Amino acid sequence: MGEAGRKPRVLVVEDEDNIAIALDYLLSREGYDHARLxxxxxxxxxxxxxxxxxxxxxxxxxxxxxxxxxxxxxxxxALADVRILMMTARGSAMERRKGLALGADGFISKPFELGELRAEVHRILDAPALAPDGGAAP
Structure with missing residues (x-):
């Protein structure tokens, strides 16, 4: 989850204000440092x-x-340790496969329940980092 004692940093890349507001609420409540594009x-x-x-x-x-x-x-x-959770309103199986094939760590369909998103964020941030060779890092 990053360096010990440091809050995880999250960048939200979302153009819909109502979704960004919900994400801001969730991330603030969870204590994450976050910014939005x-x-x-x-x-x-x-x-x-x-x-x-x-x-x-x-x-x-x-x-x-x-x-x-x-x-x-x-x-x-240089960005191998950056985790990515993709979000889409078109949550078909094909969209999910495409996102994961491109290297996303997770994929969530909109509209989502905040509890579902929170669980997915925790799952991704708590997962062991991958070493450059694709294996789990020590």
């Missing part, structure tokens, strides 16, 4: 600059799709 443009640069522990990433964004952002993050070895 409302467009896909510049998201990868922001991820590189801030190194969040988790990115809550909408699939449908103005500018650049969440799939493209996920793929760009996963192609950068």
């Amino acid at each position: 409302d467009t896909g443009a510049g998201a990868v640069d922001r991820i590189r600059a801030t190194r969040p522990d988790l990115v809550l990433l909408d699939v449908m964004l103005p500018g650049v799709s969440g799939y493209e952002i996920c793929q760009d993050v996963r192609m950068d070895p």
Whole structure:
């Protein structure tokens, strides 16, 4: 979950204000440091600059799709420890497979229950980090 004693940092990339407000509420209640981008443009640069522990990433964004952002993050070895939870209103099995195939750590369909999202965020942040060779890190 990051360095000992430090709150996990979460970057929300979501263009819908009502969903971003719900995410802000949840993340504040859980004690996470968090910030929001409302467009896909510049998201990868922001991820590189801030190194969040988790990115809550909408699939449908103005500018650049969440799939493209996920793929760009996963192609950068320096960002291997950044976890990604993708969110979409089009929660079909095909969408889920695509997100996971591109390297997302999880995939959640909107609208979601806050309890469901909270559980998924905890699952992803509490999972052991993968070593660069794909095995569990020591």
